[in-house]
Structure formats: C-alpha cells, structure tokens
Amino acid sequence: MKLFTRILNALLAIAILCTLIAAVGSAITKKPVLLSVIRSNSMYPVWERGDMVIIKNLYEKDIIENGDIVFFETEEGNLADKGWIAHRVMDGNESAGFITKGDANDSTDQNVGTGLIDREWIAAKAFTIGETPIVIPKLGHLSLLVEKYQGNSFLLPAIALILAVLIGFGELKSSRIRQKKEIGIELQLIYIFGGLTIVVIMGATMLASGQKMNVIYEVSEQGQGVLMGSEVGILQIGDEVSQPLSELKNGGFFPLIGSTTTKDKQIVPSHKNIKLSQGQQLETTYTVTAQQPGAYESTIQVGLFYPFLPASFIYFLSEKSYWLALVVVSFIPGLPLIIYPMIDGKMRRGILKYIRKRKRKLRSALPF
Incomplete structure (x- = not known):
C-alpha cells in the first residue's frame, strides 16, 4: 500500500509538473508546448473536450503527411478567432497548403469557409504511438475553467491563497502526529513545491497578459x-x-x-x-x-x-x-511557503538530517 501511494504521488507530481511546463511554455511562445488542452469535440472519438494531448512541436524541416493530426491557428476564415485548432490533415502539401478536417465533422474546414492551411500556421502535431495519439482524459478541465475566468485578476491570487490555506490546514492537522514521530522530508517538500506552484501560476498569468x-x-x-x-x-x-x-x-x-x-x-x-x-x-x-x-x-x-x-x-x-x-x-506570494521549512526548527533539522543521511549513502556507494 505504501509503494502504491508513492507511485500515485509520483505520477501526480509528474502530471502537475508537465502541466506547469506546458502553461509557462505556451505563455512564452504563444504556441502549444508539450501538452495541449482540447476545447471542442470536433475530433471525437479520438479525444473529447477537456482531454489533455501530448504534442510534438514542429520545426521547418519536419514533414507533415496525410493523416497527421496537426495544431494550427488560422489568420483568415471562420476559424480565425477560435485559437489553436487540432484537426486531421486530409490532403495538400507545404507549398500549396493543407486541407484539414475534424474527425467528428461532416465537411472539411475548407468547405465551410476556411482557406487552405499554410505550413507556417502549423505549430505541432499529436504525438502518437503507432497511429494512436497519447491522450490524458479530463486533465484539461481545470485549465479550461481557469481560461474561462482569466480576465478576472482575482481568480489566480484566490487559487494561490487556497493552496496556502490547504497546506496550512494540513500542517495544523498533522502537528500532533509529527510531535511523536520523526520528521521526514515529505512535508518540507510539500511546502516548497506548494510555494513554487504559486510562483509558476502567478508568473504564467502575468506573462500571458504581457x-x-x-x-x-x-x-x-x-x-x-x-x-x-x-x-x-x-x-x-x-x-x-x-x-x-x-x-x-x-x-x-x-x-x-x-x-x-x-x-x-x-x-x-x-x-x-x-x-x-x-x-x-x-x-x-x-x-x-x-x-x-x-x-x-x-x-x-x-x-x-x-x-x-x-x-x-x-x-x-x-x-x-x-x-x-x-x-x-512572481516569487513574493510563494516565498513564505518556500522558506518556511528553513525557519521552522523541526523542519530545518529534518532537512539537514535527510541531507546528511543521503551524503553517507552516497559515500558508501562510491568505489573510492
């Protein structure tokens, strides 16, 4: 059970880290990076609204073939105001442009008012194993919720405050237990990563508005x-x-x-x-x-x-x-959580003890 919990926590940490990297990368480049949130059901049953898709960012030398699911942003036509679109390439080439279509749609994008898709408009394509895209179901719903209210500058500070309150509540709840048990490194990491999460949220939001x-x-x-x-x-x-x-x-x-x-x-x-x-x-x-x-x-x-x-x-x-x-x-709201483990005496001693223990193990493993 303990091993299962550690594996689950590791997977959750990886998912959060990848989501944050994608959010920051997208804010910087103004293009989808690493992951992309699906905003419609036009590619059903490949994926649905709210799913998260692993993508491969494309460079000029990369070749696009018929059947690829590409992520593009048009500058004209009825899709010009829809942001990044993920549809399948049906035909075309780099010089003339591509014909695209959502698997759930009856007609191609070009038949309903969008011109041929220029190669320079295409930023990425779905990462696949064989012909199957890698989809993380429902993980993108939180991102869609944040996007819905992104014009409200109260939302993300509120999220940061909630994270801080939850961590503080967890600290109060477990304080009696920790008085009787040896302090490990897990709680300290929760504080540090909680603070860094707040930093990334704040930074990504301000970066997106710049x-x-x-x-x-x-x-x-x-x-x-x-x-x-x-x-x-x-x-x-x-x-x-x-x-x-x-x-x-x-x-x-x-x-x-x-x-x-x-x-x-x-x-x-x-x-x-x-x-x-x-x-x-x-x-x-x-x-x-x-x-x-x-x-x-x-x-x-x-x-x-x-x-x-x-x-x-x-x-x-x-x-x-x-x-x-x-x-x-960005660091101002997250800094108290990041430095708290070094201020609290028990947590600081736990960190130092953990470091010394790891150093001893490392030295014993070395052949010299």
Whole structure:
C-alpha cells in the first residue's frame, strides 16, 4: 500500500509538473508546448473536450503527411478567432497548403469557409504511438475553467491563497502526529513545491497578459518616406509620430500595475507606470521623436503585474529587465511557503538530517 501511494504521488507530481511546463511554455511562445488542452469535440472519438494531448512541436524541416493530426491557428476564415485548432490533415502539401478536417465533422474546414492551411500556421502535431495519439482524459478541465475566468485578476491570487490555506490546514492537522514521530522530508517538500506552484501560476498569468511590440523605423536627414513593414516609416530629424500601442484592462477585483518600458530613448510611451483600478480600461500610445539618423528595430515591453510590490519599484525592475520584474513579483506570494521549512526548527533539522543521511549513502556507494 505504501509503494502504491508513492507511485500515485509520483505520477501526480509528474502530471502537475508537465502541466506547469506546458502553461509557462505556451505563455512564452504563444504556441502549444508539450501538452495541449482540447476545447471542442470536433475530433471525437479520438479525444473529447477537456482531454489533455501530448504534442510534438514542429520545426521547418519536419514533414507533415496525410493523416497527421496537426495544431494550427488560422489568420483568415471562420476559424480565425477560435485559437489553436487540432484537426486531421486530409490532403495538400507545404507549398500549396493543407486541407484539414475534424474527425467528428461532416465537411472539411475548407468547405465551410476556411482557406487552405499554410505550413507556417502549423505549430505541432499529436504525438502518437503507432497511429494512436497519447491522450490524458479530463486533465484539461481545470485549465479550461481557469481560461474561462482569466480576465478576472482575482481568480489566480484566490487559487494561490487556497493552496496556502490547504497546506496550512494540513500542517495544523498533522502537528500532533509529527510531535511523536520523526520528521521526514515529505512535508518540507510539500511546502516548497506548494510555494513554487504559486510562483509558476502567478508568473504564467502575468506573462500571458504581457505584450511585446517591435517598432521598425528609420531616421533620415533628407526627408520622410514609407518603410516596408513599418507603421512609423522614415522620419526626418525633428519629426514626431504617435502610434497606438496597447489596451490595458483590469477586469478583476485587485488593482494591477501597468509598466511600459523600452531601451530606445527616441520612443516615449504615453503611460510608463500606471496603477489600474478595478474595471479600468486604458488605451496607450507611443511617440517616436527623430533625433539621431539611422535604422532602428526597437522593442516596447508592456507588462501587467499584481501589486505585491510598490508600483515605483516594479517599474524600476522593469527598466532593468521585464523578466527580472516578472520573476521577483512572481516569487513574493510563494516565498513564505518556500522558506518556511528553513525557519521552522523541526523542519530545518529534518532537512539537514535527510541531507546528511543521503551524503553517507552516497559515500558508501562510491568505489573510492
């Protein structure tokens, strides 16, 4: 029974770890990574809504064949606003495009208003053993629930608070037992991994709400002009051009901190550092002031952060690096749980005893 419990716990830990990796990877790349949640029944009976599918991310050299179940995002047609779609390739090729169809659908996607699927729109395909995709039933329902309320900034802090309360309740419940028994390492790991789970949840949420914009422009001494692929174009020294940047929106109960940074001194955002109250919505812009001749390809990073630190300090970190600000703010709510095992005397002694025991076993196993 003890062995079964350990195996079950290990499998649960692996499932949680893979889910977190997939969530963070998807937030960073804006594409499905490692795992993908199924949002419809269009591929029934291969899988159903709420299932989690193991995927293989594709590169340019990878070949797509008829029968492959691919994950794509269209830029036109009636599927353009549906996010990532998982359908089977029925025909086509990389140069002309692919014909796709859900196994449960009567017609191909192209027969109901979607054009041929370009190769560059396809990010992954289902990982299979033989011809059978690897599906984890129902594991994605929690992700779908979170997505349903992702506009509510109150939800994920509430989840983090619930995790902390559950761990604290478990600690109180088992405190009497632990007074009579030797303290092992399991409870300490629960605290540490519980804290890290909160960190990942917070980081993934803020990362998903952030935006990164590339601004291409040129400053010339001769005059203005149009530049291919640029909204700003070619500016003459002294010119100023303003363009829309992003929409900042707080749909939850907690205030959010909006931070807009860029390394280009010729670009000035309309709102560098702002506190968004509940329900507040704000359209932001940026202004390019032509000062130094040259060709520029600059980045503007827009971030929305939970107010775990003062707004001025979050902006200070964002100016150094958006990723620095993201990591620091993400760690604030999870840090108490992570460091608690080292503060509590009994837990700290248990960790040190466990480390010493492992070192002795390692030394005895070495041939020298």
